[in-house]
Amino acid sequence: MKKKWLLIICAILFFIFPFIIHNNYFVHIMIMAGINVILVLSLNLISGFVGQISLGHAAFFGIGAYASALLALRGVPVWLSMAASIPVAAVFGVLVGYPVLRLRGHFFAIATLGFGEIVHLVLNNWIDLTHGPMGLSGIPRPEKIFVLDFSSKIHYYIMILFFVIVTIYFSQRLINSKVGRALVAIRTDEVTATAMGVDVTYYKMLAFTWSAALAGFAGANYAHFVLFLSPETFKLAGSINILLMLLIGGIGSISGAVIGGLFITVLSEYLRAFAEYQMFIYGVLIVVVVVFAPKGLSGLIVDVARKVNLTGAKKDHKEGAKTHEPANTAD
Amino acid sequence: MSSISEFLQQTVNGLVMGSSYVLTAFGLTMILGMLDMINFAHGELLMMGAFVAVSLVIGLNLPYLVVIPIAIVIVSILGVIMERLAFRPLENSDRVNLLVSSLGVSILLQNGVQLIWGPDPRNLPSPFANTQFTFAGAVLSGHRLFVVVVSLVLIGILYYVIQRTKLGIAMRSCAFDMETAKLMGIKARTIIVMTFAIGSGLGAAAGILLAPIFSVYPTMGVAATVKAFVVVLLGGIGNVTGAIAGGFTLGLVETYAAGYWSSEYKDVVAFLIMILVLLFKPEGLFGKNVQEKV
Numbered sequence: 062m063k064k065k066w067l068l069i070i071c072a073i074l075f076f077i078f079p080f081i082i083h084n085n086y087f088v089h090i091m092i093m094a095g096i097n098v099i100l101v102l103s104l105n106l107i108s109g110f111v112g113q114i115s116l117g118h119a120a121f122f123g124i125g126a127y128a129s130a131l132l133a134l135r136g137v138p139v140w141l142s143m144a145a146s147i148p149v150a151a152v153f154g155v156l157v158g159y160p161v162l163r164l165r166g167h168f169f170a171i172a173t174l175g176f177g178e179i180v181h182l183v184l185n186n187w188i189d190l191t192h193g194p195m196g197l198s199g200i201p202r203p204e205k206i207f208v209l210d211f212s213s214k215i216h217y218y219i220m221i222l223f224f225v226i227v228t229i230y231f232s233q234r235l236i237n238s239k240v241g242r243a244l245v246a247i248r249t250d251e252v253t254a255t256a257m258g259v260d261v262t263y264y265k266m267l268a269f270t271w272s273a274a275l276a277g278f279a280g281a282n283y284a285h286f287v288l289f290l291s292p293e294t295f296k297l298a299g300s301i302n303i304l305l306m307l308l309i310g311g312i313g314s315i316s317g318a319v320i321g322g323l324f325i326t327v328l329s330e331y332l333r334a335f336a337e338y339q340m341f342i343y344g345v346l347i348v349v350v351v352v353f354a355p356k357g358l359s360g361l362i363v364d365v366a367r368k369v370n371l372t373g374a375k376k377d378h379k380e381g382a383k384t385h386e387p388a389n390t391a392d
Numbered sequence: 393m394s395s396i397s398e399f400l401q402q403t404v405n406g407l408v409m410g411s412s413y414v415l416t417a418f419g420l421t422m423i424l425g426m427l428d429m430i431n432f433a434h435g436e437l438l439m440m441g442a443f444v445a446v447s448l449v450i451g452l453n454l455p456y457l458v459v460i461p462i463a464i465v466i467v468s469i470l471g472v473i474m475e476r477l478a479f480r481p482l483e484n485s486d487r488v489n490l491l492v493s494s495l496g497v498s499i500l501l502q503n504g505v506q507l508i509w510g511p512d513p514r515n516l517p518s519p520f521a522n523t524q525f526t527f528a529g530a531v532l533s534g535h536r537l538f539v540v541v542v543s544l545v546l547i548g549i550l551y552y553v554i555q556r557t558k559l560g561i562a563m564r565s566c567a568f569d570m571e572t573a574k575l576m577g578i579k580a581r582t583i584i585v586m587t588f589a590i591g592s593g594l595g596a597a598a599g600i601l602l603a604p605i606f607s608v609y610p611t612m613g614v615a616a617t618v619k620a621f622v623v624v625l626l627g628g629i630g631n632v633t634g635a636i637a638g639g640f641t642l643g644l645v646e647t648y649a650a651g652y653w654s655s656e657y658k659d660v661v662a663f664l665i666m667i668l669v670l671l672f673k674p675e676g677l678f679g680k681n682v683q684e685k686v
Contacts, residue, residue: 114488160671167430167629170491171621172670175663178618186656297614301432301495308492337507344500348478351492355485 075222079215088214090330095221096283098322099228101306102315103275108304109313110236111268112248113162114170117177118276118303123184123295125150125277126284127191130200133285139203143281150277151270158269162262165251177300184292196291200284217286224282225319228275232315235271244268248313309350311357320358397529402651403644408536408605410643411543415598416616417623417635418550419471419591425567425630426584427483429490433474433497434595434620435613441467441596442603442612443505446516456519456604460542463600464593471592472585498613506610518604539601546597547636550590554632563587567630622666628676637678 079088104118125146132142161172184191191197203211203220211217235241243264246254255261284290302325310321328346332339354361420434444463448454454462478493523534554560565573566583574580598616599608606612623642627634642662650658669677 114491160667164670164674167424167428168625168670168674170430171625172667174618174621175666179660179663182657182660297618305492305495308488312488338503340499340503341507344496344498344503347496347499348493351489351496352478352481355482355489 072226076219079218085214088218090327092214092218092221092286093330094323094326095218095225096279096286097303097306097326098225098319099221099282100276100279100303101310101318101322102228102232103272103279104303104307105232105313105315105318106235106268106272106275108307109318110241110244110248111265112313113165113265113269114304115173115272116170116297116300116304117157117173117175117180118272119295119297119299120177120180121150121153121273121276122280122283122299122303123180123290123292124153125280126290126295127184127197127280128277129281130197130284130290131190133201134197134199139201139285143203143278143285146277146281147274150280151274153277154270154273155266158266158273162265162269174297174300177295177297181292181296184295191292194292196289198289200288200290202288203285211285221282221286224278229315229319232318236315240264240267305347309347309357311359314357314359317357317359320362324358394529398651400528400530401532402647404530404532404536404540405651406644406647407540407640408602408643409647410640411540411547412598412602412639413619413623413643414547414636414639415543415594415601416620417627417639418594418632419587420617420620421624421627421630421632421635422563422567422587422591424624426563426570426587427479427490428487429479430494430621432491432494432617433478433501434494434591435615435617436498436501437467437471437592437595437613438599438616439505439608439610439613440470440501441599442516442608443509443514443610444596445600445603446514446608447509449516450514456517460597460600464596467596468589468593471588471595474592475585475588498617502610502613509610511610513607513609515607516600516603521604535604539605542601543598546594550594551632551636553590559583559586564630564632619662622662625666626669626677628678631676631678634676634678638676641677 075091079091100118100122103121104115108114128149129139129142129146132145133139137145157173157176161169161176164172185193187193202217205211209216209220211220236245243254243259246257246259247261247264251261306321306325307318308321309325310319311317329339329343332342335342350358356364416435416438419437420431423429423431423434441463444466445456445459448459448462449456474497478497479490482489482493518535518538520534520538525532525534525537552560554564562573562578562583563586565576565578566580566587570580573583595616599612619642623635623638626638626641627636642665645665646658646662649661653661
């Protein structure tokens with residue numbers, strides 16, 4: 062109960078902050094953070110819930126972004142093109158997932174890496190369609206609805222925040238559903254899950270397709286916010302960044318995905334002040350976080366909270382030991 | 393140019409790429425076999441090798457041939473330090489954390505190098521730059537032949553060490569099954585450190601040998617890592633003979649694809665082959681090997 066109120070207060074704070082702090086730059090960062098949170102939550106569907114580490118997620122992000130931008134540039138209303146990015150990315154999810162999901166562990170990771178690189182190479186070289194390395198420019202913002210005018214950053218922020226909340230709600234509902242339990246069963250032990258009558262192939266495909274679709278939708282949001290796309294954003298480094306957000310936040314946990322997306326986006330902006338040292342410090346921080354907080358930041362917060370709350374410590378400790386591996390999903 | 397001489401030229405270029413892939417893939421395949429860990433920082437060792445060589449040749453005016461062994465030793469030490477600081481603290485942790493840690497190291501090295509040497513591409517002069525051989529109508533550059541010869545010698549030594557010496561047998565048994573190897577009295581910790589040292593050194597060798605052909609820049613390791621993964625999968629994880637065969641196969645296929653089809657899409661060919669191998673022969677193209685650990 063306490064936790065529910067905390068979440069509601071957080072949501073309200075996120076809603077009202079741009080009206081209190083009149084700082085367009087900060088709102089800009091928060092929009093990027095929101096897009097990244099959706100993206101990280103989408104990766105969490107396959108890498109967190111099913112336990113398959115994908116190294117090609119930026120490709121789905123890119124497919125969604127390019128699909129929506131290209132449609133909008135050909136005169137399709139932006140709302141329609143953004144909606145279209147979902148099925149387009151989902152179709153690619155099915156096409157890629159069908160062969161690749163048969164692989165496990167490192168093989169899956171490297172196969173998705175290969176897929177991601179292929180998409181990047183195609184975006185870079187199919188000049189007639191994508192303008193190649195020159196990138197796509199002149200992408201329109203979404204049309205006005207009622208009072209919401211998306212040329213204003215605050216209004217765009219509110220739209221992204223709405224999508225983030227919907228995505229969190231969707232992930233939460235999914236993990237607590239029959240499908241979610243099947244996915245966690247597959248993550249824990251695929252063979253046992255099969256023996257218990259879980260249709261492993263079907264559920265993996267489902268999770269992967271949803272994951273791709275959601276990443277594509279995040280891409281569409283990105284395209285109509287930054288208004289310029291170049292293949293550079295969607296190569297391996299992009300996929301790695303998404304994965305780092307998820308792993309640093311805490312894989313397999315929804316709050317971890319949210320914390321990771323928010324933390325890394327804000328952090329990398331903040332590190333800009335250190336100009337050329339930015340990425341170097343980022344690299345050091347990643348190693349430090351993973352060595353000292355192997356369960357990610359959300360795991361670290363839970364551990365610290367347990368230590369501080371000495372009264373419940375003993376009981377929680379036992380529970381903690383049981384749910385120690387990958388992460389706890391029931392947050 | 394006749395089609396035969398063109399083919400010959402492509403083949404030499406393919407062997408140059410292939411031999412560098414073999415040298416890079418060795419460290420990656422052994423570590424993946426032993427620690428069940430994807431080391432994303434491996435390509436950065438190749439990049440470090442190239443940069444150390446550039447500073448020794450241009451900064452200290454040392455001859456290229458002297459620089460090669462020095463740079464290899466320096467990068468080997470770096471590889472051991474990397475293992476000690478970023479990977480050993482995580483030896484009992486979830487495997488995915490090792491992957492994250494290696495990503496961190498990769499970002500750190502790329503940007504550390506950029507801080508020291510700057511982002512601009514550099515060139516490493518080779519003493520064989522002006523030598524050329526004409527053979528069956530094809531013009532072959534001296535440096536490319538030098539790369540092929542040195543790589544073949546290194547690969548030969550490596551193959552001998554792995555197949556015949558006690559160290560090699562210990563390395564193979566660790567890659568095959570770490571726990572059993574320990575029970576048989578193999579000092580696993582020492583073997584891991586040795587593997588990091590040798591793997592880093594060979595990666596550096598690839599970087600130094602290729603530096604005069606391609607320019608040297610901080611992000612050059614990323615493509616090397618990715619290509620090395622392809623080689624590892626073609627050859628089978630933990631399989632050195634497979635890595636040798638896989639490396640040359642990839643180098644040749646890629647060069648022929650670039651020469652006879654499209655240079656933009658040559659990497660697509662490489663990845664498609666990799667995905668097809670994963671789907672139809674996930675144990676790798678070449679021989680038996682270590683299976684996926686359950």
